Amino acid sequence: MATWQKFLKSDPVAYFLVTAYALLTTTLLLRYPRTNLATDLIFVLFLGTILILHKSALAKSYKLLISSLILGLALPFFGTLNPFYIDVATFIGIFVVLALGLNVVVGFAGLLDLGYVAFYAVGAYLWAIFSTPQAGQIWPAWSSHFPLAPLWFFLFIPFALIVGAAMGVLLGLPVLRLRGDYLAIVTLGFGEVIRVLATNLDRPINITNGAQGIKSIGRPPLFFAPFFQALGWNLSESQLYQLYFYFLVLIMVGITLVVVRHLNDSRIGRAWTAIREDETAAIAMGVPLVKMKLLAFAVGASFASVMGMLFAAKQLFINPPTFDLIRSISILSMVILGGMGSIPGVILGATLVTLLNLQLLPRIAMELGQLNLPPYIDPTRYQRMIFGLLLILMTIFRSEGILPEDRRQKELHEK
Amino acid sequence: MNVNNISDSEASLARRTLGFTLQNIFKPILQIILFILCSILFLSFIVIFLALILRGSHTEIDLLNNVLVILPQVIIDGLVRGFLFATIALGYTMVYGVLEFINFAHGEIFMVGAFTGAGFASILNHFGFLKGFPAIPFLIISLLLGMFVSGSLALLTERIAYRRLRNAPRLVPLISALGVSLLLQDLMRMIVTATGLGFNTSYRTPDMGKPWQIAKFIIPDGRQAVMSIDSRSLNFIIAAMIMLIGLNYLVSATKLGKAIRAVAEDRHTASLMGVNVNQIISLTFLIGGALGGAAGVLFGIRVGTIDPYIGFLNGLKAFTAAVLGGIGNITGAMVGGILLGFLEAFVASYLSLFTNGEFAGANYADITAFSILILILIFRPAGLLGETVAQKV
Numbered sequence: 188m189a190t191w192q193k194f195l196k197s198d199p200v201a202y203f204l205v206t207a208y209a210l211l212t213t214t215l216l217l218r219y220p221r222t223n224l225a226t227d228l229i230f231v232l233f234l235g236t237i238l239i240l241h242k243s244a245l246a247k248s249y250k251l252l253i254s255s256l257i258l259g260l261a262l263p264f265f266g267t268l269n270p271f272y273i274d275v276a277t278f279i280g281i282f283v284v285l286a287l288g289l290n291v292v293v294g295f296a297g298l299l300d301l302g303y304v305a306f307y308a309v310g311a312y313l314w315a316i317f318s319t320p321q322a323g324q325i326w327p328a329w330s331s332h333f334p335l336a337p338l339w340f341f342l343f344i345p346f347a348l349i350v351g352a353a354m355g356v357l358l359g360l361p362v363l364r365l366r367g368d369y370l371a372i373v374t375l376g377f378g379e380v381i382r383v384l385a386t387n388l389d390r391p392i393n394i395t396n397g398a399q400g401i402k403s404i405g406r407p408p409l410f411f412a413p414f415f416q417a418l419g420w421n422l423s424e425s426q427l428y429q430l431y432f433y434f435l436v437l438i439m440v441g442i443t444l445v446v447v448r449h450l451n452d453s454r455i456g457r458a459w460t461a462i463r464e465d466e467t468a469a470i471a472m473g474v475p476l477v478k479m480k481l482l483a484f485a486v487g488a489s490f491a492s493v494m495g496m497l498f499a500a501k502q503l504f505i506n507p508p509t510f511d512l513i514r515s516i517s518i519l520s521m522v523i524l525g526g527m528g529s530i531p532g533v534i535l536g537a538t539l540v541t542l543l544n545l546q547l548l549p550r551i552a553m554e555l556g557q558l559n560l561p562p563y564i565d566p567t568r569y570q571r572m573i574f575g576l577l578l579i580l581m582t583i584f585r586s587e588g589i590l591p592e593d594r595r596q597k598e599l600h601e602k
Numbered sequence: 603m604n605v606n607n608i609s610d611s612e613a614s615l616a617r618r619t620l621g622f623t624l625q626n627i628f629k630p631i632l633q634i635i636l637f638i639l640c641s642i643l644f645l646s647f648i649v650i651f652l653a654l655i656l657r658g659s660h661t662e663i664d665l666l667n668n669v670l671v672i673l674p675q676v677i678i679d680g681l682v683r684g685f686l687f688a689t690i691a692l693g694y695t696m697v698y699g700v701l702e703f704i705n706f707a708h709g710e711i712f713m714v715g716a717f718t719g720a721g722f723a724s725i726l727n728h729f730g731f732l733k734g735f736p737a738i739p740f741l742i743i744s745l746l747l748g749m750f751v752s753g754s755l756a757l758l759t760e761r762i763a764y765r766r767l768r769n770a771p772r773l774v775p776l777i778s779a780l781g782v783s784l785l786l787q788d789l790m791r792m793i794v795t796a797t798g799l800g801f802n803t804s805y806r807t808p809d810m811g812k813p814w815q816i817a818k819f820i821i822p823d824g825r826q827a828v829m830s831i832d833s834r835s836l837n838f839i840i841a842a843m844i845m846l847i848g849l850n851y852l853v854s855a856t857k858l859g860k861a862i863r864a865v866a867e868d869r870h871t872a873s874l875m876g877v878n879v880n881q882i883i884s885l886t887f888l889i890g891g892a893l894g895g896a897a898g899v900l901f902g903i904r905v906g907t908i909d910p911y912i913g914f915l916n917g918l919k920a921f922t923a924a925v926l927g928g929i930g931n932i933t934g935a936m937v938g939g940i941l942l943g944f945l946e947a948f949v950a951s952y953l954s955l956f957t958n959g960e961f962a963g964a965n966y967a968d969i970t971a972f973s974i975l976i977l978i979l980i981f982r983p984a985g986l987l988g989e990t991v992a993q994k995v
Contacts, residue, residue: 299773301780361980368704369979371776372921376972379918387965391957512914516784523777561796572788578781579763582774586767 201245209236209253213261220268227546230272233257234279234538241531258437263430267422273429277501279541280436281494284443286521286537287530288490293519294528294592295451296483297463298363299371302378303518306488308385308510309354310347310495312395315505317343318405324393340407340500344493351492352485359484363477378515385507400506404499407431432501439497443490447530450486459483460594463528513570517544520574523581526588535590544570626854630933631847637937638684641944642677649673649952656956668955670821674829676951677944682835682904684943685842689897690920691927691935692849693756693890699866699930700886703764706779709917710786711756711891715748715898716908717790720805721797722747727806735808741837744899752895753888755786760887765880783913790910802909805902810834838900845896846936849889853932862886866930915968919946922975928985937986946970 212233219226236257240250266273285307292300316322317339323330362373389397409427422430450456458479461469470476499505517540525536548567555564566573581588653669690712697705722744726732763782767775794803813832821827831839853859864872865882873879901916902908919942927938950967978985 293773297771297773299776361976365979365983368702368772368776369925369983372704372918372925373972373976373979376918376922376975379915380969380972383965383969516780519777519780527773569788569792571784572792575781575783575785575788579778579785582767582770582778582781583763586770586774 201243202249205236205239205243205245205253208239209257212236213257216261216265217268220265222269222271224550226269226272227550230275230546231542233261234542238535263433266430266433267426270426270429273433275541275545277429277433277436278545279538280433280440281498282518282521282541283534283537284436284439284490284494285518286525286533287443287447288487288494289518290522290528290530290533291447291450291459291490292483292487293522294526294533295456295459295463296480297459298480298483299368300374300484300487301371301512301515301519302374302376302381303487303491304510304512304515305374305378305381306351306354306491307495307498307514308381310351310492311499311505311510312385312401312495313347313350313492314340314343314496315401315404315499316394318500319401319403321393321396321401334405337405337408340405340496343496347492347496348489351489351495354492355485355488356481358488359481363480363484375512378510378512382507382510385510395507398507400504400509402504404503404505406500406503407435432497435497439494444530446486451530455479455482513574516574516578517570520577523578524589526591528594529588529590529592532588532590532592536588543573548573623851623855627847627851630850630854630936633933634846634936634940638681638940641941642680645680645944645948646673646677649948652952652956664823665955667821667823667825669952670819671825671827672951674817674819674827676947678829678831678835679951680944680947681940682838682943683947684940685839686897686901686916686939687920687923687942688936688939689842689845689893689900690916691924691939692846692932693894694917694921694924695927695929695932695935696862696886696890698924699932700862700869700883701764701768702930703775704779704921705764705887705890706776706917707759707763707782707786708756708890708894709913709915709920710783710790711752711759711913712894712898712901712916712920713908713910713913714755714786714790715752715895716805716902716912717794717799717803717898717910718748718751718895719744719899719902720799720803720908723806724799724803732806732808737808737810737833740808741841741903744903745841745896748895748899749892750895752898753892756887756891756894757884760884765883783917787910787913794910802907804907805905807834807903810837810903834904838904841896841900845893849893849932852889858885919968919971922971925975925985926978928987931985931987934985934987941986942971942974945974 212229212235215229216226216233219229237254240254243250262273262276266276285303289300289303292298292303316325317333317335318337319334320330322333322335358374358377362370385395386398388394389399395401406428409424409431411431412424412427415422415427451459458469458474461472461474462476462479466476502509518537521536521540522533523536524539525534526532548570552565552567555566649669650666653666657665690708693708693711694705697703697708723732723740726735726740759782763778764775767778791801795801810833813830814836815828815830817829819827819829851859853862861872861877861882862885864875864877865879865886869879872882901912920939923938923942924935925938926942927934927936929935946967949970953966
């Protein structure tokens with residue numbers, strides 16, 4: 188690791204090499220936009236530019252410039268050529284925010300939350316219910332007001348934030364006074380409860396429409412479409428929405444990054460670290476234990492809730508199985524793989540796991556499908572096994588993650 | 603020191619040990635039976651009381667008689683569920699007792715036990731032996747097989763995934779255990795789909811005999827409320843009882859049990875007293891795993907169809923039972939399991955009756971367990987039988 192960091196130290200050659208790499212991958216990507224294995228690889232290399240930038244010792248302004256060009260210009264443009272990859276990129280963004288949110292709980296404060304997806308479900312259902320006639324079934328007298336107009340989407344973002352945080356506090360209050368292991372099992376149960384409620388609350392009042400799920404969920408308004416047409420860009424509505432959601436997610440990633448970094452560097456972040464490393468010592472030092480734990484829980488939950496809203500609007504359809512345990516586990520795997528508590532690590536983990544889920548596994552399945560193997564050897568169906576192995580191997584061999592946080596690495600290797 | 607004195611005290615020690623042993627074995631058993639009777643009476647009283655109150659709002663059906671006619675069967679159902687949770691909960695509680703660690707994979711150990719039994723039965727069926735196989739030997743062989751496989755698996759997971767994480771921060775082994783649990787679920791899924799048992803494996807058994815009628819009551823409107831128990835459930839209860847008595851003897855009256863308790867009390871001091879701590883921890887996993895495996899076999903025989911994901915929910919509920927009784931406490935796990943079983947059976951049967959079918963009871967029975975868990979953690983975190991102990995620093 189050290190050698191290539193030295194290689195990318197701040198000199199003209201390094202600038203040239205990184206720029207060339209970014210240009211090369213971008214050109215290749217735009218030149219061959221068809222979905223196939225080669226494009227998959229180039230896409231990964233293309234995203235790898237960000238990692239190289241992070242690892243290098245180049246000037247901050249240069250890093251910022253290249254990453255914003257890549258993420259803000261090259262990738263969306265590629266998205267107009269091939270809708271599949273921009274979709275993957277959007278999902279990577281969604282999971283980066285979710286993983287960063289879970290990282291606040293698990294990585295910073297050291298509380299194991301296994302029902303994280305429940306908060307995601309709360310946000311998703313919140314928007315799904317109010318942006319469809321579903322809300323009219325709950326309050327028949329008001330049914331003429333629903334579905335809400337698309338513009339409400341932006342008003343619902345702070346609302347989802349508050350509801351998510353409130354749910355986090357409500358769940359956390361009884362359990363956070365106790366030891367961490369109880370929290371793990373209670374959150375696991377809570378995730379299940381939310382899913383069971385979503386499946387069964389179609390009676391006596393139809394709130395969630397039960398197992399059928401809610402469809403035709405409202406999307407935010409396309410207020411910039413006329414502007415695009417004036418510029419002469421003829422993009423179809425679905426392309427516009429794809430770019431729209433991509434940029435919404437990108438903005439969310441940016442906001443989350445800023446919030447999480449500032450939290451971690453603040454007094455609150457230090458309190459979390461103290462709690463994580465030694466609860467008793469933290470109390471002795473005057474850290475308000477329950478308050479800080481609740482805060483971590485609420486921050487994580489509110490991120491998940493907002494992303495759930497975005498997810499529902501993007502997918503247009505949600506149903507209870509969307510929010511099952513395996514999704515909580517996959518978000519946890521992202522955090523563990525990248526490195527608990529390490530922000531760049533978690534981003535890398537989220538990217539790798541999402542690529543694994545959306546690209547690598549279906550690709551392998553497709554290739555295997557041509558070999559006429561029996562149907563039970565389909566890797567997309569063995570997510571649990573893959574995440575299970577990942578969790579075991581990471582905890583045993585590299586529990587600090589791929590891109591560890593300095594303090595965490597020292598903590599795990601002291602004997 | 604006077605030699606006589608020593609032999610005297612040894613003799614009295616031996617005498618005391620015998621009485622002590624008997625007391626240690628039978629006192630908890632009596633306590634549990636008493637507890638079962640009390641909970642039956644208490645819950646029955648509550649549902650009858652509710653029926654009397656709600657009678658006014660349910661004019662179209664005769665609520666009280668409808669409640670009474672299924673009551674005996676609900677009690678039996680609760681008893682079986684209770685013993686299921688109790689046997690699984692013992693595995694959680696024993697491991698927690700010695701390591702202070704929640705073994706997430708224990709539900710899957712239970713699941714593997716169920717599939718071992720189902721696999722054995724289907725092999726017998728394949729060769730045509732199953733039809734004529736006598737029921738009791740079949741049950742005993744299945745149980746032993748399930749206990750052996752699950753116990754060894756639990757031992758193996760401890761060796762591979764937990765032992766080297768023993769000194770890591772608390773979160774780390776928990777995550778590893780979660781990984782083991784997921785891995786086992788899908789490994790088993792792969793095995794059953796590859797061997798043709800199918801995702802929903804049916805558990806074939808030889809003929810187990812007719813249901814056994816225990817009692818018959820005449821309820822006010824003249825119908826009969828029959829309390830009967832089918833032989834599968836009866837086997838379940840008897841086998842679970844025997845195992846619980848055996849475990850109680852092992853832990854409270856043998857030298858090995860003393861070593862286990864010593865390790866649970868204080869690992870370092872126990873090792874200074876000549877207890878092989880690693881061996882005892884392995885043994886704890888073996889015993890807990892074997893109990894889980896046996897519970898799996900009994901569960902599989904009773905429900906008839908099993909799938910690789912049965913361990914998750916049953917494991918969660920059994921953990922709830924362990925917390926309910928006071929985690930780390932063996933009698934507590936049994937008490938908690940039985941209480942949870944009764945509560946679940948009553949909710950599953952009566953919720954939809956009392957709400958006019960608005961809430962389907964079976965769906966909300968699962969939620970009951972978690973609501974109980976959260977309530978217990980708020981009001982009595984140490985559980986029903988647990989003592990409040992200061993956290994080890």
